[in-house]
Amino acid sequence: DAGVIQSPRHEVTEMGQEVTLRCKPISGHNSLFWYRQTMMRGLELLIYFNNNVPIDDSGMPEDRFSAKMPNASFSTLKIQPSEPRDSAVYFCASSLRTGGQETQYFGPGTRLLVL
Amino acid sequence: GNSVTQMEGPVTLSEEAFLTINCTYTATGYPSLFWYVQYPGEGLQLLLKATKADDKGSNKGFEATYRKETTSFHLEKGSVQVSDSAVYFCALTGSARQLTFGSGTQLTVLP
Numbered sequence: 001d002a003g004v005i006q007s008p009r010h011e012v013t014e015m016g017q018e019v020t021l022r023c024k025p026i027s028g029h030n031s032l033f034w035y036r037q038t039m040m041r042g043l044e045l046l047i048y049f050n051n052n053v054p055i056d057d058s059g060m061p062e063d064r065f066s067a068k069m070p071n072a073s074f075s076t077l078k079i080q081p082s083e084p085r086d087s088a089v090y091f092c093a094s095s096l097r098t099g100g101q102e103t104q105y106f107g108p109g110t111r112l113l114v115l
Numbered sequence: 116g117n118s119v120t121q122m123e124g125p126v127t128l129s130e131e132a133f134l135t136i137n138c139t140y141t142a143t144g145y146p147s148l149f150w151y152v153q154y155p156g157e158g159l160q161l162l163l164k165a166t167k168a169d170d171k172g173s174n175k176g177f178e179a180t181y182r183k184e185t186t187s188f189h190l191e192k193g194s195v196q197v198s199d200s201a202v203y204f205c206a207l208t209g210s211a212r213q214l215t216f217g218s219g220t221q222l223t224v225l226p
Contacts, residue, residue, distance in 0.1 A: 004158075033213065043159075043204070045213035056213070091158055097212075101147065101166055104214055106159040 002026070004107035006092050012113045018080040021110045024073055025094030033093040033104060034067055034077050043091075049075065050097070082114045117142045117209050121217030124202075128195055128224050136190040136220045138179075138205035146207040148172075148181055148188040149214070153202045162190075162203070195224045 005024040013019055025032050033048040047057040049069045057067070064083070069075040079086055089111050093104040122137040140146065147166045151159040163172030168183035177192045188205060205217040 031212070035214075042218050043214075043216040048213060056211075059213075093159075093214075102208070102212070103149070103161060103164060104208075105161065106151075108158040 023092030
């Protein structure tokens, strides 16, 4: 069974450009999470969806960041305009919440560098 | 709020040595506890988990026991291999669904 798929794996862009990160969760999972990993802050949650609906976006750093989940098999995280401080590894994770229990499975990540 | 404190790294061991990475947590209620591993240039892989007190999670020779009385979930392996070199993250989920991670512990195993 395919795991969480993320694209692109690497992205290099210039400050001010729009960046779109993509995620395909594991089939049958009903929750999707976006995390960011940096040396300074470690792993932090940006936003998560349950049944395609955004539930908690309190971790989204600012209005330059937006996330969508138009259907159960696809989500995007967009940064517009991008800034050098957005350079990080962005992970998508998915889970199936049943009986109050869940395990999140992570994709390989997108390594973003903003010059 | 929830928090996870991990043993500071880096940890360097010789092959076949015994490994312990300490992890303690603060959480309300009854969190689920996890260890994830991140190999160089890769994403996080679930290593093991425990969902209630006294549960022992195990996988690939690694073990961790959910100790509610000491709020700990220490990772152990009896004999490490070079291929175990990676960063290990302790994490929990509580009433909030997001994972709260520790800072990670870099493990290097020398042949």
